[in-house]
Amino acid sequence: MSARDAILNRLRNRRDGELTAPVSDFSVVEAKQWSVSDRVDLFQQKIESVHAEVHRVSQTDWLDKLKALVQAKGLNNLLVPQKAQVGVDIRQQWSDDLPELLSYGQPIEGWKAELFSGVDGAVTDVRSAIAETGSLVLWPDNDQPRLMSLVPPVHFAIVDADQLKNTFHEVIRSEGWVNQGMPTNALLISGPSKTADIEQTLAYGVHGPKELIVLIRQ
Amino acid sequence: MSSIKLYPPKPEKVYFFGTCLVDMFYPDAGMAGIQLLEREGIEVIFPQDQTCCGQPAYTSGFHDQAREVAAAQLTLFPQDYPVVLPSGSCAGMMREHYPELFTGQPEEALAKNVANRVYELTEFLMHVCHIRLEDKGEPVKVAMHTSCSARREMGLGDVGPALLGQLDNVELVEQARIKECCGFGGAFSVRHPEISEAMVTDKVEAIDATGADSMITSDCGCMMNITGAAEHMKKDFKGEHIASFLWRRCHES
Amino acid sequence: MSHNQSAAQGAVKAFHPRVQEAINNPQIRANFRKAMDGLMDKRLAAFPQDDELQQLRDLAAAIRLRALSKLPELLERLEANLTANGVKVHWAENGDQACQIILDICQQKNAKSVIKGKSMVSEEMELNHYLEKHNIEALESDLGEYIVQLAEETPSHIIMPAIHKNTDQISDLMHDKTGTKRSRDVEYLTAEARQQLRERFEKADIGVSGVNFAVAETGTLCLVENEGNGRLTTTVPPVHIAVTGIEKVVENLEDVTPLLSLLTRSATGQHITTYFNMISSPRKEGELDGPEEVHLVLVDSGRSNIYQDDELLDTLRCIRCGACMNHCPVYTRIGGHAYGYTYPGPIGKILMPHLAGLDDAKDLPSASSLCGACGEVCPVRIPIPKLLVRLREEAVAGDSQHNDSGVKGRGSKRSTSESLIWKSWAGMHKSGGLYRAGTGAATVFRALMPNKIGAWTKCRTAPKLAASTLHQQVKARGKNGGES
Known part of the structure; x- marks a missing residue:
């Protein structure tokens, strides 16, 4: 008998008989609701508490803020999506005196070394964001691949205030994740990469970005 | 529970x-x-x-x-x-x-x-009983150790301190890590004496650091453990069961 | 259980000496005390509203019990959905089989180096040793695991593997093994480790990770982490192998939301970890990164045996937050290594006897004062103290109702002398007359503890028998109770 069948057989022929499932009452999760403006405040408070940098911007001045931040942080280049609207906007309004814009234009195998050591920052949009935990929700795709939000030392995330949901539970439910089918990879990101493995002392950027900068467009 | x-x-x-x-x-x-x-x-x-x-x-x-x-x-x-x-x-x-x-x-x-x-x-x-206690004793400083069973199994963590709170001349002080086990655990204390010793030693030090004159408890296992170790460590505080203490305070003259 | 059984047996024989050694080591005592005090405070601060916590625990316990109640169906559903998504699913009866499955994949891919994200199941089956025996390098990438691997040790905590070491010790270790400067600057040490590991990530042939929750409904593997090494492990190498116990499955995607919230808050007091990584398939056509192949290895290793029993089943609810060890006064005193097993602390005491057998792990269930701190904080309400008592019973086969329990090593701790003591104790105590006759209890107390009183008086004065018993004092008053 295969290991699979042997294990399943043991589970099926349980000595103490069939089990019944208790009721799962999700009301404690569903009860978490905030007004739109409270959601923004809570999101900012939560994600700042885990060391993210947050800037509230408008639909018209966000690019100026981004440019200023990129320059202030002394980044030499910036990895930017090609198709997503944030990428299109950045590329249209960028100027030559600003750090070079890069594209994730090929499979990772073709430029792994360069991505790992030559890219200073990256910009992504988000699918939604979560107020309760201060989390960004990302579904990486061909245009904004998985490593974009992970390998460069600085990650800029552009969030629209109306993308904010109350809870992760609400995100899954309201966006119909189960019915539309899960992507290759879905992510919640809450702050920059960190560790406390050396004597409970927090240190940032252990493997992923050392800085997470969130622009909330209101 | x-x-x-x-x-x-x-x-x-x-x-x-x-x-x-x-x-x-x-x-x-x-x-x-x-x-x-x-x-x-x-x-x-x-x-x-x-x-x-x-x-x-x-x-x-x-x-x-x-x-x-x-x-x-x-x-x-x-x-x-x-x-x-x-x-x-x-x-x-x-x-x-x-x-x-x-x-x-x-x-x-x-x-x-x-x-x-x-x-x-x-x-x-x-x-x-909704007991009302009238303190007739001299001023005294005590620490309370509630047993883990009383605290967690029976949910009585507040009861002992509340009763002591009725006694006007009794100052209740709180030792560090008050909810931590004293290390008795019945047979545990003799089956794993090294661990039990480490636990009770810490407990005695914590109580001693409060400067309490006595340690009041509602469980005799804890009392035997803590007062036995305190005596061995030549600490000044005494142990007393809460029943004896309450009765004594209400009848001292 | 597996190729590491002999090592585990060696460890258990040395339980008391190991405990003694840990207790006498001021560095271990100080490191754990400081860490556990901090973790307890952080957890408390993460649950400001007790009623929310209690409702979440009710929900989480119900979700885990629901998953267990449908376990075989959910495992099949998980397998079907993962397979449809392009993930290959493997089943292993024990750690050896799981190691062999992983080795086969490595050999097929001609892999020379494996990079690992944190996985307790891979620790349980000693995967690193197994791969190294077959000339495949296995490198841990979680910073704590990396430190422990450099030190040639095992994790001392399931969430914080290097918690037994302080900064100076880690600085010395990294200096000796990797040539970094000695420094108390944690930022510097972390940055050095990042650099060392980044090079390895670039070159690794295979990534091996654990799984926190496997969602049957969608065929999704969820990983909880802060560092990003889990994401790198599951994204950069061309092959990703996830390995997990069969109990980690949950039914629905929404089920993970309260479990995640409780897991991170209970473990370290974080409202969420930096990353929650949900993987449902290998790289699809047109995608520019991610592994071309994803495998899931489902490991039993005694879990299906635990599953047979209504009471012991609760052990399988565990979501591996480590709160039980953070709050355990025994773990705080002796640290993780003294237990001698992969899973230390209260969860280890109720899990390892099944994985290794009670004959092997016989000292674990008794090494608890039953204070209940573990059960009080468990986010899925595992009645740990009750299960400890049950395993004590199994160890001595002390309840004739459980003779067919099937627990591995049942009765292995039963000794004729102790059985005799409890039989005579019962004989004396089931009769009020006999009890009173020899001033009953006092005599029995002495008989019961002939060799044990030394252990008691090593650090305590001996208890003094009262001049007269309560029975005698009540009788002397002549009121109710004067006659029996």
């Missing part, structure tokens, strides 16, 4: 289960408990055939033997009076573990019946 308990009105009579540790080592605590109940106008019945709740065998894994001894105790409370114990640990055994121990046994219904009327002494004094 324990669900919210609704307390009955004060009864005319109760059974008193002294517990084996009180019987052998701290009978004064038992007598004080009986007298505190009588002071509330309650008639206290002490079944002479009582021995031990069975916990030592139970926590050692000898459940057949624990069941034999527990079954004998179940026969001692034929009337529907509350059963009061001066120990959170033994009360926890009867209230929380008797029903499981007798599941599927002839005594199942009786075990549940008794379990439902088991009370720890201070719980009973506070929530059923």
Whole structure:
């Protein structure tokens, strides 16, 4: 008998008989609701508490803020999506005196070394964001691949205030994740990469970005 | 663990289960408990055939033997009076573990019946008797150690301090890591003496650091452990069962 | 259980000496005390509203019990959905089989180096040793695991593997093994480790990770982490192998939301970890990164045996937050290594006897004062103290109702002398007359503890028998109870 069948057989022929499932009452999760403006405040408070940098911007001045931040942080280049609207906007309004814009234009195998050591920052949009935990929700795709939000030392995330949901539970439910089918990879990101493995002392950027900068467009 | 308990009105009579540790080592605590109940106008019945709740065998894994001894105790409370114990640990055994121990046994219904009327002494004094205490003693500084069974199994973490709070001349000080176990754990203290020693040593140091004159507890296992270690470590504070302490404070002249 | 059984047996024989050694080591005592105090405070602060916590625990316990109640169906559903998504699913009866499955994949891919994200199941089956025996390098990438691997040790905590070491010790270790400067600057040490590991990530042939929750409904593997090494492990190498116990499955995607919230808050007091990584398939056509192949290895290793029993089943609810060890006064004193097993602390005491057998792990269930701190904080309400008592019973075969329990090593701790003591104890205590006759209890107490009183008085004065018993004092008063 295969290991699979042997294990399943043991589970099926349980000595103490069939089990019944208790009721799962999700009301404690569903009860978490905030007004739109409270959601923004809570999101900012939560994600700042885990060391993210947050800037509230408008639909018209966000690019100026981004440019200023990129320059202030002394980044030499910036990895930017090609198709997503944030990428299109950045590329249209960028100027030559600003750090070079890069594209994730090929499979990772073709430029792994360069991505790992030559890219200073990256910009992504988000699918939604979560107020309760201060989390960004990302579904990486061909245009904004998985490593974009992970390998460069600085990650800029552009969030629209109306993308904010109350809870992760609400995100899954309201966006119909189960019915539309899960992507290759879905992510919640809450702050920059960190560790406390050396004597409970927090240190940032252990493997992923050392800085997470969130622009909330209101 | 324990669900919210609704307390009955004060009864005319109760059974008193002294517990084996009180019987052998701290009978004064038992007598004080009986007298505190009588002071509330309650008639206290002490079944002479009582021995031990069975916990030592139970926590050692000898459940057949624990069941034999527990079954004998179940026969001692034929009337529907509350059963009061001066120990959170033994009360926890009867209230929380008797029903499981007798599941599927002839005594199942009786075990549940008794379990439902088991009370720890201070719980009973506070929530059923609504006792009012008048302090007649000299000013004194005490620390309270609530046993883990009383605190977690019986949910009585607030009861001891609340009773001590009624005594005007008693200053209650709080030791560091107040909720941490003292390291007794019955047979644990002799099966794993190194760990138990480390735990009780820390507990004694924490109590000593408060400058308390005495350590008050509602469980004799903890008291034997903590005061035994404190004496060994030549610390100044004394240990006293909360029943003895309350009775003494209300009758000192 | 597996190729590491002999090592585990060696460890258990040395339980008391190991405990003694840990207790006498001031560095271990100080490191754990400081860490556990901090973790307890953080957890408390993460649950400001007790009623929310209690409702979440009710929900989480219900979700885990629901998953267990449908376990075989959910495992099949998980397998079907993962397979449809392009993930290959493997089943292993034990750690050896799981190691062999992983080795086969490595050999097929001609892999020379494996990079690992944190996985307790891979620790349980000693995967690193197994791969190294077959000339495949296995490198841990979680910073704590990396430190522990450099030190040639095992994790001392399931969430914080290097918690037994302080900064100076880690600085010395990294200096000796990797040539970094000695420094108390944690930022510097972390940055050095990042650099060392980044190079390895670039070159690794295979990534091996654990799984926190496997969602049957969608065929999704969820990983909880802060560092990003889990994401790198599961994204950069061309092959990703996830390995997990069969109990980690949950039914629905929404089920993970309260479990995640409780897991991170209970473990370290974080409202969420930096990353929650949900993987449902290998790289799809047109995608520019991610592994071309994803495998899931489902490991039993005694879990299906635990599953047979209504009471022991609760062990399988565990979501591996480590709160039980953070709050355990025994773990705080002796640290993780003294236990001698992969899973230390309260969860280890109720899990390892099944994985290794009670004959092997016989000292674990008794090494608890039953204080209940573990059960009080468990986010899925595992009644740990109750299960410890049950395993004590199994160890001595002390309840004739459980003779067919099937627990591995049942009765292996039963000794004629202890059985005799409890039989005579029962004989004396089931009769009020006999009990009173020899001033009953006192005599028995002495008989019961003939060799043990030394252990007691090493650090305490001996308890003094009262001049008269409570029975005698009550009788002397002549009121109720004067007659039996």
